[in-house]
Structures are given as C-alpha cells and as structure tokens.
Amino acid sequence: MPDTHQPAHELSLAKDRIRILLLEGVSDSAVANFNAAGYATIQRVTKALDEDALIEAVHGVHMLGIRSRTRVTARVLEAADRLMAIGCFCIGTDQVDLAAARARGIPVFNAPFSNTRSVAELVMGEIVMLLRGIPGRSNAAHIGVWDKSATDSREVRGKTLGIVGYGNIGAQVSVLAEAFGMRVSYFDTIPKLPHGNALGAPTLRALLEESDIVTLHVPETAATVGLIGTDELARMRQGAILINNSRGKVVDLDALRAAMESGHLGGAAVDVFPEEPESKDQRFTSPLQGLRNVILTPHIGGSTIEAQSRIGEETSRKLVDYSDTGATLGAVNFPEAVLPARPRGARFLHVHGNHPGTLAAVNEVFSRFGANIAGQYLQTDPQIGYVVVDAEGLDDAGAVLSALRALPGTIRARLLYERR
Incomplete structure (x- = not known):
C-alpha cells in the first residue's frame, strides 16, 4: 500500500x-x-x-x-x-x-x-584469573584468610585454548592468546582461515578433548542451543575451564554445575544466561552461584x-x-544499496514488494514526467525491493512522488532531496 x-x-x-x-x-x-x-x-x-x-x-x-x-x-x-x-x-x-x-x-x-576487542580482552582476563584460582583467593582475602599457596595455580603459557566459533571475536581471542604463549585450536562449521599458528579442529569433540580451556563464540541458533551439555562437558579434560561469553542458551547450566561440583572441571566463566533480569532492580539467580572458581558477570562482555x-x-x-x-x-x-550523493537533481527512494515489473513501472513514472534518470540502484531480497533513483529535469518532484506512491506494491516512497 x-x-x-x-x-x-x-x-x-x-x-x-x-x-x-x-x-x-x-x-x-x-x-x-x-x-x-x-x-x-x-x-x-x-x-x-x-x-x-x-x-x-x-x-x-x-x-x-x-x-x-x-x-x-x-x-x-x-x-x-x-x-x-x-x-x-x-x-x-x-x-x-x-x-x-x-x-x-x-x-x-x-x-x-x-x-570485538572488549569481549576478547574479557576472555583473556578470565583465563588468567581462573588458571590462578583468583576468585577463591580474592573471596578469602576479603574475609581475612591469607592463602599464598601455589596449589592449583597455573600459568597461561603453554596451555591449549579451544575456540568454538572462529568469527570476529573468536579470531581476536586467537591473536591475543598466541601473544600469551598459548597453543590455539578452533572449530567452526564454516571453513575459516586461521590467524597466526592456530589450527582448525576437525570436530567439536576433538577440540573439547584436546583443550585446557574452551571458550565459546557462537550465535544463538537452533543448532547452537544446548551445544554444550552433559556429554560435551564429560569429553573435556580433567580440570579444564569453560568460558561462555556468547549466548545464554548455548550451555546447559545445570550440567555445568554438576561438572564443577564433581571436580571434573576446574573453573568456569559465564557472562550470558538463558534468562536475564530486565533491570538491576530484579534479582539474578543462576545454578552456578556459590560454586568455587566460577566467575559470573552480568552480560558485560562488550560493555x-x-x-x-x-x-x-x-x-x-x-x-x-x-x-x-x-x-x-x-x-x-x-536490501543493501549505496549511491553517492549528487550535487543537483532529485533523489527518490522506493520500497516495494519484490514483484516482476515493478522497476519498469517506476521508470515509466519518471518517463511520464519527462525526467532524465541520472543514476539508479536496485537491490532486492525475496520479499522486498529497494530502488534509489536520481532524476534531473523535473518541474514537479511532488507529483512524481505521488505517482510513485500510487504504484501497486509500494510499501514506502520518499523524496530524499531536491537540488537545483
């Protein structure tokens, strides 16, 4: 309409x-x-x-x-x-x-x-903190306990980091991890060119089995909901660390709690949750609260x-x-369209249902009003089409706009500017 x-x-x-x-x-x-x-x-x-x-x-x-x-x-x-x-x-x-x-x-x-950089830096900070057992030591110091023991405190250098999802954030984590002296393995459903010395894992299972730390950087899709559950956690190395700063439904939190309580995993950091408070006035609850060597943050990876x-x-x-x-x-x-601004003439935008013959009808309007089309760009997707038209020689741009709006299938038409 x-x-x-x-x-x-x-x-x-x-x-x-x-x-x-x-x-x-x-x-x-x-x-x-x-x-x-x-x-x-x-x-x-x-x-x-x-x-x-x-x-x-x-x-x-x-x-x-x-x-x-x-x-x-x-x-x-x-x-x-x-x-x-x-x-x-x-x-x-x-x-x-x-x-x-x-x-x-x-x-x-x-x-x-x-x-991208903010999330990647948080991941690296969490890796250091969890390998050193800082959450527990910090909590102890706050209540007066002085624990200088090196027990369960490890360096980052030489550890294997497994990255699930090697997009922009995963790749940035890869670069930073290598700078820390880590070995990097990654798994992605789409073939990706590795950064530095990172090596692609053939399967998610292989990555889980070979990594000291696993960090998740995947979108929420039907394929990734519940991606890490009981079976996947069981395949991780004894004492390994899991980090999820991607989407809340990717990890089964009850299964993660069980893996932490059994001692199979040595630490975890989670920034995203299946259900999150709408505001700071609502109470936050999670199965992971109260566990040792677990960092919980309120969805601040990019904040x-x-x-x-x-x-x-x-x-x-x-x-x-x-x-x-x-x-x-x-x-x-x-649909994505880009046309440089012109020093003169009128620019029209026309959004329409993606039906055969619409562009011809648009062009007929300009021909009817004696306009010269100086530039035109059309892009469509399966549902809609978007055309940007630069026209010169118009006496009545408003009449042209009215005619464009009257075309069958028109969703929206605008006269962006008119320069003489």
Missing part, C-alpha cells in the same frame, strides 16, 4: 525537523555524530521502555535508537507513524521484529563488530567505554547515511 507516513506535500524533510529518540543511555558519541551531521532534535532516555510506554514515545519519531533491553514489536511499529529507520546500538538485533519492520519499509542497523563509543559512532553513522543519501549498507533486514 502507498506510504502514509509522509504526506505528499512534504518533500525533503529538513534535518532540524527530523526527530530522533535514543533510549537506554546510548553513548554520547552517537549524539555528537548526529549533531555534526546537522541533526539536533534528539531526545535521550537513560532507561529501556516497555511496550506500552514505547508505543506512546515513538509517535512522531523518525529515527529510533535502542540497545538490547528495549523490544520493538509489531505493535510498536504499527504505532510508529513517522519512523523511517531503527538503530540497534549493540551487537544483536533480536529485540526488533525485523520482518514487521521490513514490511513497513523500515531498515534496521546495528554495530556487529564494534565490541566498555571504548566499545560503547565505537558502537555509538558506527550505528549513528549508518542512520545518518540512510537519512542523507538513502544508503542501506549494513542493514540487517533490508
């Missing part, structure tokens, strides 16, 4: 009229980036909003920025009468109904790699000042690029 989010008489919307709502304490770097690009109408909220509150807040908002706790549901999107883009100022996008956003012509952007600053910069840049030029590079639910 034609786009009703922007009346036909509104053409290129001035930047000072574009409303941006940022939730959950999005980094100052994002605000600085928006301001530098000319966007100043920004509302900031330090906390997440529940569905009803977000439905009320999103009315009239053009760009929405969230982190991991805010849920953008189909109901929220239905109420978002002006929303043109969503920025997830974090790694994942599970908190957004991506299909519903795409159906409304709303691209969703995130920053998938900006916290460093540096990472949040990079995430703010990257995600806000993508939103600015989309608003300024129509670029959708990096969108997770949308």
Whole structure:
C-alpha cells in the first residue's frame, strides 16, 4: 500500500525537523555524530521502555535508537507513524521484529563488530584469573584468610585454548592468546582461515578433548542451543575451564554445575544466561552461584567505554547515511544499496514488494514526467525491493512522488532531496 507516513506535500524533510529518540543511555558519541551531521532534535532516555510506554514515545519519531533491553514489536511499529529507520546500538538485533519492520519499509542497523576487542580482552582476563584460582583467593582475602599457596595455580603459557566459533571475536581471542604463549585450536562449521599458528579442529569433540580451556563464540541458533551439555562437558579434560561469553542458551547450566561440583572441571566463566533480569532492580539467580572458581558477570562482555563509543559512532553513522543519501549498507533486514550523493537533481527512494515489473513501472513514472534518470540502484531480497533513483529535469518532484506512491506494491516512497 502507498506510504502514509509522509504526506505528499512534504518533500525533503529538513534535518532540524527530523526527530530522533535514543533510549537506554546510548553513548554520547552517537549524539555528537548526529549533531555534526546537522541533526539536533534528539531526545535521550537513560532507561529501556516497555511496550506500552514505547508505543506512546515513538509517535512522531523518525529515527529510533535502542540497545538490547528495549523490544520493538509489531505493535510498536504499527504505532510508529513517522519512523523511517531503527538503530540497534549493540551487537544483536533480536529485540526488533525485523520482518514487521521490513514490511513497513523500515531498515534496521546495528554495530556487529564494534565490541570485538572488549569481549576478547574479557576472555583473556578470565583465563588468567581462573588458571590462578583468583576468585577463591580474592573471596578469602576479603574475609581475612591469607592463602599464598601455589596449589592449583597455573600459568597461561603453554596451555591449549579451544575456540568454538572462529568469527570476529573468536579470531581476536586467537591473536591475543598466541601473544600469551598459548597453543590455539578452533572449530567452526564454516571453513575459516586461521590467524597466526592456530589450527582448525576437525570436530567439536576433538577440540573439547584436546583443550585446557574452551571458550565459546557462537550465535544463538537452533543448532547452537544446548551445544554444550552433559556429554560435551564429560569429553573435556580433567580440570579444564569453560568460558561462555556468547549466548545464554548455548550451555546447559545445570550440567555445568554438576561438572564443577564433581571436580571434573576446574573453573568456569559465564557472562550470558538463558534468562536475564530486565533491570538491576530484579534479582539474578543462576545454578552456578556459590560454586568455587566460577566467575559470573552480568552480560558485560562488550560493555566498555571504548566499545560503547565505537558502537555509538558506527550505528549513528549508518542512520545518518540512510537519512542523507538513502544508503542501506549494513542493514540487517533490508536490501543493501549505496549511491553517492549528487550535487543537483532529485533523489527518490522506493520500497516495494519484490514483484516482476515493478522497476519498469517506476521508470515509466519518471518517463511520464519527462525526467532524465541520472543514476539508479536496485537491490532486492525475496520479499522486498529497494530502488534509489536520481532524476534531473523535473518541474514537479511532488507529483512524481505521488505517482510513485500510487504504484501497486509500494510499501514506502520518499523524496530524499531536491537540488537545483
């Protein structure tokens, strides 16, 4: 159906009229980036909003920025009468109904790699702490016990680190681990080029059996839920260490507790959990609480000042690029299109169902109005198509926009700018 989010008489919307709502304490770097690009109408909220509150807040908002706790549901999107883009100022996008956003012509952007170094450094710190038994020694010192024994305290150098999932974070851990003098083995379902002297393991079982420490860096999928359970833990070496900073449902925590209590595993660090509190006011519970040599952290793997600053910069840049030029590079639910800005002419954006003949119909509109198409870029996915058109020689860009919106299958059409 034609786009009703922007009346036909509104053409290129001035930047000072574009409303941006940022939730959950999005980094100052994002605000600085928006301001530098000319966007100043920004509302900031330090906390997440529940569905009803977000439905009320999103009315009239053009760009929405969230982190991991805010849920953008189909109901929220239905109420978002002006929303043109969503920025997830974090790694994942599970908190957004991506299909519903795409159906409304709303691209969703995130920053998938900006916290890579922060997570990798946490892993290395946990390895050192667990091999030295620091959690127990620190707790003892806090209650006045002075334990200088070297029992169960080991160096990192020479140990074998097994990395499950050799993507950006896994590969960065690999580099840091070798700098510590570790041997590195990795397993991934997709063939990956190793960094340094790392060696690929033929199977997950082989990696578990040969590693002193196993660290997990996989997404949550049907194949990875319950990836590490009783059988897998039993295959790990006696006294080995398990680290999970990936997704909460990847490890069976009850099975991990049993492996720790039996003495089969020597330590564990877990940053992600199957169920996590929505806020610091809710009590956190886990089967792993109270166990020796176990580090529990509240999903802070990427929560460093540096990472949040990079995430703010990257995600806000993508939103600015989309608003300024129509670029959708990096969108997770949308065809990717990039066309450089032109000094003159009008730029139109058209989102439509991926049906045969739509591009011909779009071009016919420009031909009907006597326009010269100076540039055009089309990308599609199985559901939708996205075309960016630069046109010159137009007397009435508003009439062209109305005609584009009237085309069958149109989801959204916008006149981004008109320069003479």
